[in-house]
Amino acid sequence: MPELPEIETLVRSLRPLLIGNRIITVWFSGQPLRFPLVPDDFDRWVISQEIHAVDRRGKYLIIRLQNQAALVLHLGMSGRLSVVPAAAEIEKHTHVIFDLLNNRQMRYRDPRRFGLVEVVAPASLADYVRFAHLGVEPLSAAFTAEYLLSLRGRQSIKSRLMDAGFVVGVGNIYANEALFHAGVSPIRPVHSIDKAEAERIVQAVCKVLRDAIRRGGTTLNDFRSAEGEPGFFQLELSVYGRHEQPCLACGTAIKKITLAGRSTFYCPRCQK
Ligand SMILES: [Zn+2]
Incomplete structure (x- = not known):
């Protein structure tokens, strides 16, 4: 399953390919993903729109359009988003194809179909139901030692770090690595963590995620960047x-x- 560093890497590789480009038409395979696609929404909000920004919230990709609507994608277990020449062979399990202006296509492929492709109407992103329960971004100013200690309790520090309702995107590998670098045992209950330890944990989480983003994610899955380059180095x-x-x-x-x-x-x- 792609983790936050892979999604961040994908966002960065998509920006130069998508920003300023325009979506001409959208094709669907007709097979449902995690939720059924709603073609009417795509027709109404997506077609003929210029792409203004590509962002990330947790492991969701957000493609912001000129009309303030947004395409929201989640790669699920096996999803892959790529931007390729329109003439490129269409791989099996391709479920959505966005025709772009410059004879390129953005394709969503997902053999296991646990992913998500949705359209959020203009000005609705702030109330978007799938973002409502997401915790803070670990690489944002909101993720501090004070925040880490704000919710005490008997839960282990490792489970707390992996709780996406508390902080998003700290998967199992990253939580293990961060606690090693912080010198804190994963089984310690959160209420036993002191301020200095919390500072070290926050710094270690950021360092581990930033290192992974710099390396383009881990090689523990077959994730590829937007142009299909393997480009991933062993974490x-x-x-x-x-x-x-x-x-x-x-x-x-x-x-x-x-x-x-x-x-x-x-x-x-x-x-x-
Ligand atoms: Zn040791």
Whole structure:
């Protein structure tokens, strides 16, 4: 499943290809995605519109149009959005094709069809139902040590970081890595975290996500950028997947446990 760094990378690669371009027509395969597509909405709000911006909220892509309507896409488990020459062969499982002005097409392909392609009418994005329960952006000024400690409780710090209603886009690998770099044990209840530890966690989350964005995401899935380039480099994982291997900092064997149903790796010596 694509994670936040991959989506951010996709947003950045889409901008030069889409901004200033125009959507001419839209083709649908007729098969439903996570929610059925509503062709009338596309006809009404999308066709003939110039693309003004490409943004991200959590793992949703937002393509903003000249009429203030927006296309919202989520890649689900296996979705891929690409911009290719109109003559390029259409791959199996392509479900939506946007014809663009410069003889290019933006194509949405999704073998498992858990993704989402929706149109949000002008001025409705602020009330858009799918964004209503999303937490703060981890790379925004709102994600601070104070915020991290604002909701105390017995929940583990790792589960809190992975709670998308609290902070979006910190997937399992990133939560493991960030807590290793912060020197905080993933099983610690949130109420036991002090201010200095919270500062280190916030900084580590930002660093891990920024490093991944710089590298173009992880190679743990077959994500590709908008022009179909593989372009992805191995994320240097310090603790994730290193069960029983020596800790890179102290040599102690990395421990693996299951926490809230997810694989959790940590150094019992470095992470207090
Ligand atoms: Zn260690």
